[in-house]
Each structure stands twice: as structure tokens, then as C-alpha cells.
Amino acid sequence: MATKYQEIAAAIRKQIEDGSYQTGDLLPDQSTLAAQFAVNRLTVKKALDGLAKEGLIYKQSGLGTYVRGKIPFVNQETDIAVDDVRGGYEEYGEHITSKVISLDVLLPDEFMQQTLNLKRIDPVYEVKRIRYIDGEPVFFEHTYLPVKLVPELSEEICEKSLYEYMRKQKGIKLGNAFRKFSALAASTEDAEFLAVKKGTPILEIEQVIWMTNGRAAEYSINHVAGDKRSYTVMNVTNLGHN
The missing domain is CATH 3.40.1410.10 (Chorismate lyase-like)
Known part of the structure; x- marks a missing residue:
């Protein structure tokens, strides 16, 4: 069974993959995402940290978190x-x-x-x-x-x-x-x-x-x-x- 932060990461990942979030888009801030998913900011941060490790998003200090998009040779399943x-x-x-x-x-x-x-x-x-x-x-x-x-x-x-x-x-x-x-x-x-x-x-x-x-x-x-x-x-x- 997936944990809450994994569910949030999966939801954001899907939005990136289906084009709801485009490359270069600024994601909502952690407080907004926390309210959206009815969790605390720490859970949101853990989800975003995981997506950053996958290369799907990147953070710019003082500006926020942006969509990089899927790296073609990364296989989420393996x-x-x-x-x-x-x-x-x-x-x-x-x-x-x-x-x-x-x-x-x-x-x-x-x-x-x-x-x-x-x-x-x-x-x-x-x-x-x-x-x-x-x-x-x-x-x-x-x-x-x-x-x-x-x-x-x-x-x-x-x-x-x-x-x-x-x-x-x-x-x-x-x-x-x-x-x-x-x-x-x-x-x-x-x-x-x-x-x-x-x-x-x-x-x-x-x-x-x-x-x-x-x-x-x-x-x-x-x-x-x-x-x-x-x-x-x-x-x-x-x-x-x-």
C-alpha cells in the first residue's frame, strides 16, 4: 500500500506526464499543495523531494519549484x-x-x-x-x-x-x-x-x-x-x- 507522500508524488507525476503541467511551469507552493491534498507541508516536501530525485522537477531558491519533465531514459518501473x-x-x-x-x-x-x-x-x-x-x-x-x-x-x-x-x-x-x-x-x-x-x-x-x-x-x-x-x-x- 502506497504511503500518502507516494500518492501525492504519483498524482503530480501523472499531471506532468499527461501534460497538465508543462515543462517550465511553476508548481503551486507547498502550502497550496498541502491544502489541495489535505496533508501537512512535510508530507508534500517529501513527495517533491522524490520527484526531484527522478529529475521531473527542480527547485530554484527563492523562486519555487519548476517542471523539468520526464527524462527519456529513466524507467519508473525499474x-x-x-x-x-x-x-x-x-x-x-x-x-x-x-x-x-x-x-x-x-x-x-x-x-x-x-x-x-x-x-x-x-x-x-x-x-x-x-x-x-x-x-x-x-x-x-x-x-x-x-x-x-x-x-x-x-x-x-x-x-x-x-x-x-x-x-x-x-x-x-x-x-x-x-x-x-x-x-x-x-x-x-x-x-x-x-x-x-x-x-x-x-x-x-x-x-x-x-x-x-x-x-x-x-x-x-x-x-x-x-x-x-x-x-x-x-x-x-x-x-x-x-
Whole structure:
């Protein structure tokens, strides 16, 4: 189910795509949009921030928010901003399903201790999942979580949404993420779980996610078949020097 800010973003996106808002048009200010959608300005700001990351709109300090229009090579269905920390269920809704390959508890090695800021005696979960979009395998996820963060983690929880469970059931507030992208050739394991040939190009996303209090919440390595997913970044700073 879409959140309110996603509904607002979708409504404005549709108005841009159907020509109700033309390239160069000035959007109504946040107060006007908040009244129009019966929400607060923070919700409107979150919606506009998302559209700005897609490149559909841009902001000029002191002047307002303008329509840029759709970037032809951006695919809304398969592309995601590199700094998006939504969970799969929030992004795909009922289209995503998960299959747990394994759920184990182990003691962290030196790398995991440093990455998740743990002691050697602090156990971590190791979760391997395949994520399907409309029944098609898209993500092979290899995730590590501190046991003390979610002590009752189960396969049933992992088959749904880890992030949603952490947010709604545990009150964990996820904040920042650092992601590293690499191009690799599919391993035997990738070929099996992603239904591709061994050696097929895949995208590896290595990431750490922190909570808003600065504590590490997750370390993961995700593999995606090369033709199933793209990541985008919108530079919103001034590139030129006047």
C-alpha cells in the first residue's frame, strides 16, 4: 500500500506526464499543495523531494519549484534512486514476494564487527533471500543483522518485509545508507537463484544502513540480474561556477 507522500508524488507525476503541467511551469507552493491534498507541508516536501530525485522537477531558491519533465531514459518501473532506503514491500507492494534460502545465527568476524560496530560475542543473523517481482527472481539478497536489534527474527518475518517489521513492530528508525556498486559475472549460486546463465553480467550492491541514532542496522550484499534493475542519481547542486 502506497504511503500518502507516494500518492501525492504519483498524482503530480501523472499531471506532468499527461501534460497538465508543462515543462517550465511553476508548481503551486507547498502550502497550496498541502491544502489541495489535505496533508501537512512535510508530507508534500517529501513527495517533491522524490520527484526531484527522478529529475521531473527542480527547485530554484527563492523562486519555487519548476517542471523539468520526464527524462527519456529513466524507467519508473525499474529505476530507483541510489539513496532510496525503502524496503521492497514499500516500493513494490503486492508485486514482491520472498523466499528464504537460509536463516542462521553466527558470531561476527572482524570485518562484520567493524562494519556493524559489534563485539566478537555479539551474534548476528545471516539471511539469504530471493526476492521475486511478479513471480520473476530479481534480487538475491545476503543480509546480516545484529541479533540484539531484532531478537525474535524468524523465516516468516523474512518472507515479508524486514524493514517494515523493524519500523512498525520494533520502532527502529532507519536513516542513512552507504552503497557500493560493482559489475560482476554471475556465479553458480547466482545462476541458480536468479535464473540466469553462469557468467551473465549482474549488478552487486554492497551496503550498510544506519539508524537515525547512528547505530548500524544492516550490512548486505545484493545481486541483481543486469537487465532487471537500474539505479539513478540526480545531482541537484550547481555544476557550473559563475
